[in-house]
Amino acid sequence: MHRADDQDTLDLIRAFMSMNVTLVLVGVDIPGSGLLREGRHDPATGQWRLRPSRHAKAHGLEATQTERRFDLIELDRFHYSTAPQITACVQHLHGVQSGLRLLDAVPGMLTEGTMPEYLYHRTNGVVGLLERLIEDGCREAIDSGRERLDEELLEGIAIDLRDSDRRDAGAGEVPAVPEKPAPRKPRRGRNTVFDDRGPLGTAQESAR
Known part of the structure; x- marks a missing residue:
């Protein structure tokens, strides 16, 4: 909450809270951002620095009232360790896939084979990175x-x-980009020179 835009956002939320509407908001590290506490944490003093709002007196809203009016639901990145986690990740890819309008797109383009695992390792399960990768990929495909x-x-x-220059890395707005996985080395075929093919196999080789 150290930018003027942050304070303006809080003022706008307070104004909405006086109306008969339901807000569904998505953000990064909301508890640590100080948004609902109407301030920011000062690491030097270990205290919250609260700034007055232009709408505080008009709407009679205090920091504790703002915090109480929201229910926080933690949405972590996708994981790929257990069957339910893999299912959730693939279901999300199904949704993304259904919105792509590439001329030669095929069913299962993002959800079959090794593609889900590949996309997970490229993005570490972070939705924002996944969207950027697919968006840039579609641009290149076109x-x-x-x-x-x-x-x-x-x-x-x-x-x-x-x-990223418009994002605040200190507030968690710039996720870490995983390194690209090492390219898969082509598997060499097994040497079959010394295989015993038996009488039938020898006859087939002679016929060739």
């Missing part, structure tokens, strides 16, 4: 004429938070 997403295409896409 520009190149491939019109579909696959691991080969996405391997050439670096997740770039181009608007």
Whole structure:
């Protein structure tokens, strides 16, 4: 809550709270941001620094009242360890996939084979990074004429938070971008020179 825009946002929320509406808001580290406590935490003193609001007197809202009027629901990043976690991740990819309008898109483009696991490792389950990767991937797929997403295409896409200069890293607005996984080495076929194919196999080889 150290920017003027933060304080203006809080003032706007307070104004909405005097109306007969329901707000569903999404943010990063809300408890630590000081938004509901109407201030920011000073690490030097260990105290919350609260600033007066322009609407405080008009609406009679105090810090504790603002906090009490919201129910916090923690939404963590996706994980990929247990069956329910994998299912939730794949279901989200189904939703993303249904909104893509690539000409050569195929069913299961993001949800089948090794693609879900690949996307998870590229983004660490962070929805914002996933959206940036798919968005940039779609742009490349259209520009190149491939019109579909696959691991080969996405391997050439670096997740770039181009608007990071407008984000506050100290407030958790800039997620860490995982390093790209090492490229898979092609598996060498097993040497079959010394295999015993038996009489039938020898006859088949001779027929060739």
